[in-house]
Amino acid sequence: MSRPVVRFALLVLGAQVVQQAVFSQTAILGVHLNALLTVVLCIAIAGGSQRGAIVGFSAGLLHDVFLTTPLGASALAYAIAGYVVGVISDGADELLWVSAALAALGSVVAVGTYLIVGARVAQLVVSFGDLTKAAVVIAVVNALVVPLIARRFRIREPIRREVVW
């Protein structure tokens, strides 16, 4: 296995342990944070759309194991979030505020997609207020945390810009 794959696998497993041990027991304003989503967004911003989508799918699948919603619901949500954030960050400037905005966007996409799937197939009942609160809290925390962590593991392949004469 290549080094990035091992690195990502360890990151995702570590995030799941943190999720189980810390975040599932604690909440901010009644909202549990999501360590796996944070890792996915960091990798999407630092590594691009392909890595974002693959790591998002894998992390979501692992997260699904511990939820009562069908396997694949979080995988779908995180893969889409990782892909969307990766695609936008591929062409965006590497500024802190841009990364923060992308992290917030990715959080909202992930929470929204998960709830749409959960409501359709697992009959999850969530009020608009609860949905908004969860999305806002997770988005704000990820917007603060992700840009700082993403800078630590910059793994993006350089984009070869074509020079037009």
Add this chain to the structure above:
Amino acid sequence: MALARRTARTRPLIVLLVLVSITLVAIDQSGDDSPLHPIRSAFRDTFAAVGDGADNLWPFGDGEAVRRLQAENDQLRAQLGEANGRLAAMADTERERRELTALLELPTIDNAPKVIASVVKLGGSNFQATAELSKGSDSGIEVGMPVVTGEGLVGRVIQTSSTRSTVLLVTDATSNVSVRYVDAGDVGVAAGTGEGRELRGELIELSSAIKAGEVAVTSGLDGSLFPSGIPVVRVASTAAGRQDLRRDVRLEPIVDFDKLDNVAVVQWRA
């Protein structure tokens, strides 16, 4: 150009991942009967073992746990004395209840075997009110079994692995329990509205004599998910509904979910 090429290259990948995810969701919809259940169960058990090991190594947990247990012990001693007094007065009522229940042929949990388990995780999801128990299908726990404490109904099992099970609490927004109000005698539904919130009393006529403080127990009626006679909620407030001919009843759960440590899974099937 390079960016556009890169995006075009990853598009088939995201389409593939979306299709795989949707397929997995479709296959896994049937819960514990799903072909993916053994894989899910194996992962959960492995992580549960890791979690248990980590808990034992955690250096700060014990002191806090001892203090909490001591405080709880003092409180329990005080409650025990009070309960003993009430028990004597209730003996006659209990005998009467048993006779009536037998006459109505309602199922009860009195003689059903129980599995005692501890709560290893309460909540953990932003959108469901659940608890994870320390025992699973290896101990005889099955999906649908009621979960109780000495106080009353906690919920029902919705997912199991070999060594863990997940309980949907009565406070969850998808939980509906058929209840009978013990003083007024009305039968209604205690509907959850979300973790940490009051429940909603449904199907109560305006003319009902239900009053604040009254306890409601599981009705055990035909098709009910629970046997009869388990305390579920206490009426917090009641008022005439504004929009229809029903009473607006607010209920608080009998069980204090913040202090949930040990529970009994009743091996009873609907």
